[in-house]
Amino acid sequence: MRGLLDLWTYAAVCAGLFFFIAGTVGILRLPDTLTRLHALTKADNLGVGLVVLGLLPQTADALAALKLVAIWAMVLLSSATVSQLIGRAARAEEPPR
């Protein structure tokens, strides 16, 4: 059972890291603000989500697990808000092609 859970952790965290790397590459390579934002939000949402899911079985107690989930929720909320704001600002400055 322990081994299976560890395996899950490895798999999920690695998948999360993949999304982070892909998102970072996207920010560096994509041409304009909106597409970069797209890459960023993917990294935030999927990356953090998968890392949190992967770490859940490793927590000592339910409270720690709850804190992890709360962190995920906060990241989702702030990233959604910030990308909205950046998107609006970008649309005001550089009209979509």
Added chain:
Amino acid sequence: MTSAGGELLVLALLLPVAGVLLAFLLGGRWAARITLLALALGLVLTGLLGVRLFASAAPLTYALGGWAPPLGILLRFDGLSLALLATAMVVLSAIALYARAEFAVPAGARETRASFVFWTLLLGVWAGLTVVVLASDLFTLYVALELLTFAAVPLVSLEGRADTLRAALRYLLYALAGSVLYLVGCALLFGAYGTLDIGLLAQRAQADPATLLACALMTAGLLAKTALFPLHIWLPPAHAGAPAAASALLSALVVKGSFFIVLRLWLEALPAVVTPAAAQVPAALGAVAIFFGSAVALRQARLKPMIAYSTVAQLGYLFIMLPLVLGATALGQSTATALAGGMLQLASHATAKAAMFMAAGLIYAGLGHDRVADLGGVARSLPLTVWAFALAGVALIGLPPSGGFLAKWLLVSAALATGQWWWVLALAGGGLLTAAYVARVLMVALSSAGPAPALRAPVARSRQWVVLGLALLSTLLGLLAWVPLAVVPLGAAGAR
């Protein structure tokens, strides 16, 4: 660890801090009232501290919270502390009396910016200096340095003009660089010895790489804050651009705080590390400062920049005391002469410089300008003020019976006793140059040619008397010859 009378140290620490908090809270006309009341109490308290110190003939100490060093912090009050605190109290009181009219809240207003800022920050300078003289822990001294910086910088830009804002920003950046360098030294010393208590460091410190680098960095930081040549460039615009009362505060007292920490560091915390040879470096910079500052002062067209450059020069004298004290220690002589000379120079410059800046402020208030060339005959319009300027000049030059004379005499004797005759040249040469720039102003001001200049605004006699009183004090300090000799060695360096 707490000595008899130690509670007085706590009260001395809390009085200005309580003043800051109350003045901030109540504001308005209360800020000035609270300051004057607190200063009156502070003068009494300083007197009591002096009496206790003489009675016990040993430093007064107080272990805060009952925690002894190295875990806790010790307040410690010795002869050096008394010398700086007494000077500060007298000068602060004179400045407060002088500034009462200038920074009053006008009728009809509840509170004004200049009044609120001036009084709270004057109390802040007092609080900073009190911590400087009481703390015997290098990190607490860092907090004291920051108290002084945060109180001093806004005073520079109190008038809000672009040039004063620029001067204040440059001063702040110098001061911050200085504090950070000081802080690096604290990190290294703690890493090497596990304490920042000055008494414990004195027992443990050795001349190893960490301690030498720490000492160099901390000294450099403190010199930047004290504006020793060549780190002085922030001082003239900052001190010349502030309102006269604030200039007096900055030039007479604030720079003395960081100098005092140099003394604690070199003479008390790390005497095993610094050598008389190393002390030649800051003293040589001091000698350069004396000639450079005086020469530039001589070329100034306006009174306040001239007085500010004079501060650059006069700060140089203070650093000459370092090799003299260390030289005396190395030769097994008493350090009392050099210490007393240095501290008397500090007190003499503080009183004379504050009086001079305030006299310049009154001349500016009266004439609407302070161009030296156009001061012709001002002695007939503002006789008391010009007298005060002249008396302060006498103290700065070092003519008898001024404190400056006795200070230089003591320093010269210490230099000859320790075989460091070259400092005599700097001490004497500086006096001549000072005489030149003071005489230049007085010759114009006392000239009898032409009509006396008309005053643009009346100058209150009471303010002139305050300035004259302070100048008189600086001129007569030399008559109190027994005081510095008796006060300074009390529990000073080596008596831990």
Added chain:
Amino acid sequence: MTTTTIYGLLGALLVGVGLYGLIVHPRPLRKILSFNVLGSGVFLLFGVVARRGAAAGFGGDPIPQAFVITGMVVAFAATALAVALLLRLAEVGGATELDEPPPAEDRAA
């Protein structure tokens, strides 16, 4: 090579980098930024000293850690004052560069 050595060397380098920026950079805002980098380097040195002193079941000596917390608050206050001065200068005087001071005789009393 240990963790404390790595961060100690990093702290030393950051002090150097920050000091250079503080002296050389012509823009006041970047001087303020450099001051913060310099400060964080100093704080890391304190952190290394604290970590090396781990004992009595604590991960580090709490005294230098407390120094750092005090220092950080003061550094923030200093940054706030410097920024306020800079913004006021931009508002009143236009130019914000701290060019060499003009000769003192030109300055107001």
Added chain:
Amino acid sequence: MALVLDAGMALCLLALALFALTARASYSAVAGFVAYGLLVALAWVRLAAADVALTEAAIGSGLTGALLLGAAARLRASESTTVAWPSAARRAAAALLSTLVALGLAAVVLWLPQPAPTLAHEAAAGLPSTGLGNPVTGVLMAFRGVDTFLEKVVLVLAMVGVWSLAADERWGGRPGLRHEADPNGVLAFFARLVIPLGLVIGLYVFWVGADHPGGAFAGGTVVASMWLLAMMTRLADTPPIERRALRLALVVGPALFLLVGLAGLAFGGGFLAYPEAYAKPIILAIEVAMTLTVAVTMALLLAGPPLRSADGQ
């Protein structure tokens, strides 16, 4: 493995620091500095200093970053495109000096004595009489309480300094510019959702500080950032600085510290000595006041000098 991680992080930090100092635009430089601050907070975790890590993330990176970003945005218009760098000789001299300092410090880091001197044992021995479990809080509130007390006075002076930069006719008014955010926009929605949560988290961080990493500084800063968010979204405005209640909030932390200290002096225990039975409740009471003072001070230091009259114009 851990060392590789540390070395990688050190290199990232160094690169970010260099970027923050060399980037052409001030705005990008500050953005780099914020990222730098977050990584520094991680470095503090690696140095087993969780209290410091929290403070760095909240103050060093968060508030300082917000302050500098705001300044960079406001200076963008007035910032000239070309600046006069110091002469090559001066730059070389500065580079030489900085290199010497860095090398000297590096050498001392490698030299530092082994075993390292420490006060951890003394702190552990003293901690029970304070009733606290977190040694850093013990140092800040008891063993070296006077440093914390005086540092609060530094904050009061800094507040006076920032306010002193107001125009005379704005004295007594509200700090900062009026924010233009749409009260029904995305940010306002976010603020309504997050502020209650953030306040709870801030108080939690302060409360656990007695025994675990946290405390008045980090907690107060979280509360301050929630207030700032409310100001930014116009859910709240900055209070006029002439208001007595505001002045009280700004000094209540050090004032309570002072009063408790005086009470100790009057009743025989000594200044800042807490009677053992009541040590923890007294320290907590001071910390409550401190948290309030820290929160209000931090937010208003960031808001700047009063720019509008008391009625908001």
